[in-house]
Amino acid sequence: MHIKFLARGTGSARAAAKYLLGERDAAGKPREGVEVLRGDPHRVASVADTLGFEHRYTSGVIAWAREDQPTDEQIEAVVDAFEETAWSGLEPDRYAWAAVLHREEGGGAHVHVLAARCDLETGRSLNSKCP
Numbered sequence: 001m002h003i004k005f006l007a008r009g010t011g012s013a014r015a016a017a018k019y020l021l022g023e024r025d026a027a028g029k030p031r032e033g034v035e036v037l038r039g040d041p042h043r044v045a046s047v048a049d050t051l052g053f054e055h056r057y058t059s060g061v062i063a064w065a066r067e068d069q070p071t072d073e074q075i076e077a078v079v080d081a082f083e084e085t086a087w088s089g090l091e092p093d094r095y096a097w098a099a100v101l102h103r104e105e106g107g108g109a110h111v112h113v114l115a116a117r118c119d120l121e122t123g124r125s126l127n128s129k130c131p
Contacts, residue, residue: 001068001078005060005129009117013048013057017041020100020112032103037079039098041114047096048116053125055117060129063110070109075101079111086115086128094121095128 008016020041024030048057062078064070070078079099087095097115104110119126 001070002063003060003082004063005058008059009055009057013045013114013116014042016057016059016114017045017098020098020114025102032105033101034103035101037076037099037101037111038083039096041098041100044096044098044114044116047118047120051116051118053117055125055127058113058115058117058127058129060113061110062113064108066104066106066108069107075109075111082113090119094119095126096120097128 019026021034021036022031023034044057062082082099083097086097095115096118097113100112100114102110102112115128117126117128118124
């Protein structure tokens with residue numbers, strides 16, 4: 001398993017959400033499957049796109065090697081652990097995030113993460129990724 005945060009966050013979160021939910025990948029190939037596992041990407045985008053910060057959102061991907069072929073239960077466990085780590089100590093109503101599963105041809109899978117960089121209670125900037 002590999003976790004990578006992408007060098008994004010200053011552009012349109014709405015465009016990022018549209019990509020996550022799209023039926024085609026960046027190369028234009030049809031995706032085998034798209035499933036929202038957590039949150040609502042459109043809500044995250046709505047929050048992020050209203051922020052006055054330079055870096056309004058964070059995006060990343062949790063990927064497995066094709067031969068790993070993680071089960072639904074394993075994917076859920078990883079997403080749960082990611083959430084617990086990224087927002088440790090915060091109640092779920094204080095952050096906006098979404099996790100979207102993309103199934104790949106041949107049984108592979110990866111999960112995209114999109115998060116608004118804001119504490120919803122305080123309105124202050126929030127960085128959920130490790131430096």
